[in-house]
Amino acid sequence: MTTERDYDKLLTVALDKAMPYDWSIGLHGSMFFQEIRENQRFVGIRCPQCKKVYVPPRRVCGPCYTEMDELVPLSDTGTLRAFSVVNYPFIDPNTGGQRPVPYTYGYIQMDGADNIFSHIINETDVSKIEVGMRLKAVFKPKEEMQGHITDIIHFDIIS
Amino acid sequence: MAQKVAIVGTGQTDHKSHRPDVTGQEMIREAVDRALEDCGITIRDIDAIVIGNMDHFESINYVDNWSIEGSGGFMKPIMKVTTGGTTGASVAIAAYYHVASGMFDRVLAIGWEKNSESDTTGAIITCSDPIWDRFSYSGAIPSLATEATAYMKQYGATQEDAARVAVRDRNNALNNPHAHLQRPITLEDVMSSPMLAHPIKLLDVCPRTDGACAVVFAADGEAQRLAKQPAWVHATAVRHTYSWFGDSTDYDAGLVSLARASQEAYKKAGISNPAEELDVAELYLPYTYAGIKWIEDLNFCGRGEGAKFVRDGNTNMDGMIPVNPSGGVISTNCIGATALLRVAEASIQVMGKGGKRQLPKVNKALATGFGGCFWSDVMILGAERS
C-alpha cells in the first residue's frame, strides 16, 4: 500500500439507478476498497497527533484538524457497540426504491480501530442480538466487487 | 456584546399532522402575526429576519426568498439559517446575535415545517455521508435507537423507564392548546405500541407536524417598552460534532455536544447546580430515551441516574426541575420550528403567559435544540435583566 497520489487507484461510486450525482471517494477511501478487493481486509488510518485509528481511512482527523497518512491494517472482525432493527418502510434516496425491511443496522468497533464503522448485521431477531457481540465481515466474491460499500455484504454474529 | 437582548413576543400556529387549509407561506404568516400581536408591534417595526426549515424537506430552495409574503420580509435584511434538527434554536441564536451586536433593535426569528408535504426520512438520510453511511442509515429513528441500545446495555435502563417520559410529556400537552397530539396516554399504551426500530416504539417518538413558530428579539430599552416581563437572554451555546456517524456517537461519553454546550451556557449564566437553579426546562427530546439519558448530559443528575430521576417525579410539573410543560417534541414536531418552539415556550414561562401550562414563578428557563449528527444548541433565559 502507498499514499502517493496514484490516479489509477481512485474510484467513483456508481448507483444502479440514474441519479444526477457522482461522488469522489478520495484517495484514502479508494485504498480502503482496493484493500478489501485484494486482501478481504479492512484498513484504517492513524492520526499523528491524537494517535486515534479511524476506519474508513480519511485525510483529516476532524477533532485535531491534522493531515493523516499512516495506514494501519485491521482485521475483518469487530465488536457490536449499538444497533437497531429497522421495521418501517421508506424510500432510499440513493436508489429511489424502497429499502428492504426489516434489516439490522449496527455500529461496529473494528478490532484495532478507535472509532466505529456502520453497516448491516445479518440478524433481525432482537432476542439474538446484544451489544458487545463479536462480528465478522462477509465480503462479495472478488470478481463482483465494485469499490462500493456493498462489497461488504453484511456482518455475521460469530459469538 | 454591544447590547443586552430579550424575547418580547412569541407566536405559534395551530399544529396538526396536515394543514391543507394553508400554503407554507400562509402558515408562516399565522405564526408571525401572532408574535407581532403578542408584543404589540407591526411588521414595519421589524428591522431584520432570520428564518429556517429543514434542508430537502419540502423541496423548496431559497426559503428566505420564497417565504417573503409569510415572513413580511419585503425589502428587509433576511438571513436563512438551516442546521438540521437544531434549526429552530440556531435561528433564535442568530437573531440574538443580530440584536446583541448592536446592528438591529427588533429582529424576528422564524422556524417552520410542512412535514405533510415532505419525505422526512428520505430527506434526513441525505445528511449522511453518501459513500460510507448512507447505505445502512435509515433516518432519525434508528440512529436514535442505536444510542438507546448502547445506553440500556451500559446502565441497565429499561423500555418502561423510557416510556415514563412519553407519559409525562403527552399528559403535559393536555394543558397546551397549541400541542399537536392531545390524547392522554399510559405506560401500557407506550409499551404496546408498534415497534418501529428496536427499542423505539410508535409512542416513544415524536410525530410529524405541520406548523410554524415566530419569536421577537428586542434590544435593551426597547424590550422593557414592548413587554411587561421580557425574557432576557442570559446565555447561548452551540456545539457541533461532525458527519461521520461512527465518530460522533461516543457511547461511553454520552451526548458530548449537549454536555459541552450546556456547561458553557451554565458558566455564562452563573449556574452551578442546574436542577436546583433552573425553574423549567424545555428540552428537545425527540424520543423517550433522550428524556432519561440527555438530562445526565445536562447535569440534572449523575451518569446512569436519569431513569430514577424521572421515576422519582423530579421532572414533573411539581418536581425539582419541571421538563416540557408544553408537551415537548413528543407531542408536537414541526421540525424546522421544533427547537424554536422550545425557546418560545421557555420565554412564555419567564413572561408568565403560559395559561394552564404556566409554572408558578419562573426566574430562569433552559431551552435546547438537537440535530441529526448528534449536535446541540442551548439557550438560557431569565426574568432579570443580566
Ligand SMILES: [Zn+2]
Ligand atoms: Zn487526531
